[in-house]
Amino acid sequence: MMDQEHIASAFDRDLEGVLALIMQMGGLVETAISDAARALEMRDTELADQVRRNDKLIDALEEQVASEVARVIAVRAPTAGDLRTVLSVLKISGNLERMGDYAKNLGKRTSVLSEMPAITGTGGALRRMTQLVNVMLKDALDAYIQRDVDLAEDVRQRDSEVDQMYNALFREFLTHMMEDPRNITACMHLHFIAKNVERMGDHVTSICEQVVYLVTGDMPDEDREKQDRTSTDSALGKV
Amino acid sequence: MSKEIKISAQGVDVFYGDTHAIKNVDLEIENKAVTAFIGPSGCGKSTFLRCINRMNDTIDICRVTGDILLEGQDIYAKSVDPVQLRARVGMVFQKPNPFPKSIYDNVAYGPTIHGLAKNKAELDEIVEQSLRRAAIWDEVKDRLHQPGTGLSGGQQQRLCIGRAIATAPEVLLMDEPCSALDPIATAQVEELIDDLRQNYTVVIVTHSMQQAARVSQKTAFFHLGNVVEYGDTNKIFTNPEDSRTESYITGRIG
Numbered sequence A: 001m002m003d004q005e006h007i008a009s010a011f012d013r014d015l016e017g018v019l020a021l022i023m024q025m026g027g028l029v030e031t032a033i034s035d036a037a038r039a040l041e042m043r044d045t046e047l048a049d050q051v052r053r054n055d056k057l058i059d060a061l062e063e064q065v066a067s068e069v070a071r072v073i074a075v076r077a078p079t080a081g082d083l084r085t086v087l088s089v090l091k092i093s094g095n096l097e098r099m100g101d102y103a104k105n106l107g108k109r110t111s112v113l114s115e116m117p118a119i120t121g122t123g124g125a126l127r128r129m130t131q132l133v134n135v136m137l138k139d140a141l142d143a144y145i146q147r148d149v150d151l152a153e154d155v156r157q158r159d160s161e162v163d164q165m166y167n168a169l170f171r172e173f174l175t176h177m178m179e180d181p182r183n184i185t186a187c188m189h190l191h192f193i194a195k196n197v198e199r200m201g202d203h204v205t206s207i208c209e210q211v212v213y214l215v216t217g218d219m220p221d222e223d224r225e226k227q228d229r230t231s232t233d234s235a236l237g238k239v
Numbered sequence B: 001m002s003k004e005i006k007i008s009a010q011g012v013d014v015f016y017g018d019t020h021a022i023k024n025v026d027l028e029i030e031n032k033a034v035t036a037f038i039g040p041s042g043c044g045k046s047t048f049l050r051c052i053n054r055m056n057d058t059i060d061i062c063r064v065t066g067d068i069l070l071e072g073q074d075i076y077a078k079s080v081d082p083v084q085l086r087a088r089v090g091m092v093f094q095k096p097n098p099f100p101k102s103i104y105d106n107v108a109y110g111p112t113i114h115g116l117a118k119n120k121a122e123l124d125e126i127v128e129q130s131l132r133r134a135a136i137w138d139e140v141k142d143r144l145h146q147p148g149t150g151l152s153g154g155q156q157q158r159l160c161i162g163r164a165i166a167t168a169p170e171v172l173l174m175d176e177p178c179s180a181l182d183p184i185a186t187a188q189v190e191e192l193i194d195d196l197r198q199n200y201t202v203v204i205v206t207h208s209m210q211q212a213a214r215v216s217q218k219t220a221f222f223h224l225g226n227v228v229e230y231g232d233t234n235k236i237f238t239n240p241e242d243s244r245t246e247s248y249i250t251g252r253i254g
């Protein structure tokens, strides 16, 4: 039914315009995440700085989305599916903006980490985790544009893999820190990076929930079990 | 939340000669709530509204079948006097229709014939209160004895609303009551409708989706003489079940 056009064709142009902004934001965030991950792995401070600078573009787009949405609400008084489109746009732009911030934070920590001796063995796992999140983001945005609830559900399920990878990294960092206290500073930074990538996954999950809401009018059931158990993990207590 | 049913329509069909204007409609209208009828022009909203106080009786070629119960009583029963019925079920029409009398008399007429005022002072009080609630008092208080037909269209409509509520009907039917009103008078009438639902059952036909969403708790979507969807207003305007409802309220070609 959403393929039908509005009688007021300017309304269709408004909605298309605001969706185009979301896609533009999504593209910038994907680039930010992959660049940040590459900068970390290659110890490329130049690229890390670029990620930090580019975050301003993402922030500016979020503001543009917010003002467009405000205008559409004021002028069109959207209802039903149109209303859900406009609300989901607002929510998703918020998710993307946060993800951009995490990528920027990754860039900052990369600058600090490149001054320190490398921690061996964790780079590959971090890269795989970041790649996984980035593919999830791409799929979530595809699901959004195509209104594909099945794809959104599939992405939502994949987030538990991210949680598991984070758990594994958490233990690994802990081991490094116990082995040699000189590793603590670097491992703390790496741990924050891993945690932020895990949070990016949560934002992708939230985008997927918006897809379900947009299409069905209801939020999905909370059947997805949280796999991040580090907050209750007894490994810490045994130290 | 009272879920008591005030009006129950069961298998209602309406014909104008060969035109089948309402097709087997079932609808339960809640007591002390505002129900909005929405739908494209010619879908039968006014026709159905007029069934509820037997206004269709006045149209020769119009034939109504099925049952309409007001508090369980069949309003089309032989024993029911349509004039008495219309005192219980008041109506504000799509086009303002003041009597060719003074503003005061327009409002005083109903309360007088139904013996609602003991003396002139009480009648004055009813007239003033009704006109105040209809958001027109300030504009007419100095010209109460001039003809109602001399008012502007929007003022006439508010006068008719004042006239309709002067007899304190249990049910108030309003057919596009705000179509000729400016935004301020519209807001005042919406405020009045919200106020009325404390004590009365209100059914309003409107072409403004925002008005339906603002004033009503229940919404019925009419399409080609059928009630396609009927439910909580919040649900209809955020997530309707039927694709025809969605197309209509979002301004798409259905």
Ligand SMILES: Nc1ncnc2c1ncn2[C@@H]1O[C@H](COP(=O)(O)OP(=O)(O)OP(=O)(O)O)[C@@H](O)[C@H]1O
Pocket: B016, B019, B021, B039, B040, B041, B042, B043, B044, B045, B046, B047, B048, B059, B061
């Ligand atoms: N007095 C009448 N005589 C003959 N046909 C009528 C009469 N009143 C209405 N109709 C027909 O009945 C159908 C429903 O009309 P109705 O006035 O109930 O529609 P509506 O939903 O109120 O439309 P609108 O939004 O334009 O007021 C239409 O096809 C109309 O032509």
Ligand SMILES: [Mg+2]
Pocket: B045, B046, B047, B094, B175, B205
């Ligand atoms: Mg009508």
